[in-house]
Amino acid sequence: MAPEEAAENLLLLRSFERRYLAARPLRSFPWQILEEKLKESPDSELLQEVLQKTVKHPVCVRHPPSVKYTRCFLSELIRKHEAVHTEPLDELYEALAEVLTAAESTQCHRSYLLPSGTALTLSESTAIVSHGTTGLVTWDAALYLAEWAIKNPAVFTHRTVLELGSGAGLTGLAICKMCHPKAYIFSDCHSRVLEQLRGNMLLNGLSLEPGAITDAERPQVMVAQLDWEVATVPQLSVFHPDVVIAADVLYCPEVILSLVGVLQRLAACHRDQAPDVYVAFTVRNPETCQLFTTELGRAGIRWEAVPPQERKLFPYEEHSETSILKLTL
Numbered sequence: 001m002a003p004e005e006a007a008e009n010l011l012l013l014r015s016f017e018r019r020y021l022a023a024r025p026l027r028s029f030p031w032q033i034l035e036e037k038l039k040e041s042p043d044s045e046l047l048q049e050v051l052q053k054t055v056k057h058p059v060c061v062r063h064p065p066s067v068k069y070t071r072c073f074l075s076e077l078i079r080k081h082e083a084v085h086t087e088p089l090d091e092l093y094e095a096l097a098e099v100l101t102a103a104e105s106t107q108c109h110r111s112y113l114l115p116s117g118t119a120l121t122l123s124e125s126t127a128i129v130s131h132g133t134t135g136l137v138t139w140d141a142a143l144y145l146a147e148w149a150i151k152n153p154a155v156f157t158h159r160t161v162l163e164l165g166s167g168a169g170l171t172g173l174a175i176c177k178m179c180h181p182k183a184y185i186f187s188d189c190h191s192r193v194l195e196q197l198r199g200n201m202l203l204n205g206l207s208l209e210p211g212a213i214t215d216a217e218r219p220q221v222m223v224a225q226l227d228w229e230v231a232t233v234p235q236l237s238v239f240h241p242d243v244v245i246a247a248d249v250l251y252c253p254e255v256i257l258s259l260v261g262v263l264q265r266l267a268a269c270h271r272d273q274a275p276d277v278y279v280a281f282t283v284r285n286p287e288t289c290q291l292f293t294t295e296l297g298r299a300g301i302r303w304e305a306v307p308p309q310e311r312k313l314f315p316y317e318e319h320s321e322t323s324i325l326k327l328t329l
């Protein structure tokens, strides 16, 4: 195979791998490129490789995506294969047969590859909203903030980080694995989210036991129940964060008001140096973002936009726009 073709195949396989591991919508996969390549090649080697990088990926074998997702993906792969090859590929049918008999669940695994090659695997809900919360799945702003953190580790290294509205925990896990914080406090208000969050710490080798061994990749971690509506200055004072972060927490006016409220109380409890604050969000509705900056102004909190970065590391939703604000408390 020509080196150029080998490089193209590698890119294609990587794209399938990242999307499949994170259970991205099937329409976002580069099916057309695959189809063209299948037409050019007489054997089924490429399809076998796609299978190895997706359904048979060691990470997915251990922590598979949902049964429904796997079934739909394999059906699509079989369609692509049948469109160009007359001989059936047994591996595809065998893999499909396995999931046809498997039981459906409302929980699934989604995995995200770090630049080190390590996968972060999270147990997430199969539904975007469930148990009355949006916190049981990973949102694009969490991926964007994680990518920014990985590119700017010094912001977190040897520092205590408090995350507000951690949800499934992706950003914090990426920071713990890649940025060497001294301590990381995950927090949320929802009991089901906190339960899943604790599970996701354990799934990724982080111990919540007080006195657990800590090292560069395993900082001291804690999961705290913290509701911005009710958290008081004395309650917030115990955390002593150097950095406060939050992702996708600007989705409705009520949430914005309570977030600004908790930031004001955090400002009131620092002894010397105020923490740096970074808020990542997806621009869904410009008015909602505007409300946030207006409320920050009213609370006397200065803000500036962090220069945009290329979104390369994770499989983002294609048409979403993400941004980060740095606040000065």
Ligand SMILES: C[S@@+](CC[C@H](N)C(=O)[O-])C[C@H]1O[C@@H](n2cnc3c(N)ncnc32)[C@H](O)[C@@H]1O
Residues within 6 Å of the ligand: 133, 134, 135, 136, 137, 138, 139, 140, 141, 142, 143, 164, 165, 166, 167, 168, 169, 187, 188, 189, 190, 193, 226, 227, 228, 229, 246, 247, 248, 249, 251, 255, 258
């Ligand atoms: C859209 S999710 C984002 C989760 C995660 N940061 C991400 O981006 O994937 C919003 C999160 O904020 C949390 N949240 C909403 N209101 C809150 C409040 N008043 N106090 C604490 N957490 C809150 C929710 O429970 C949920 O986990």
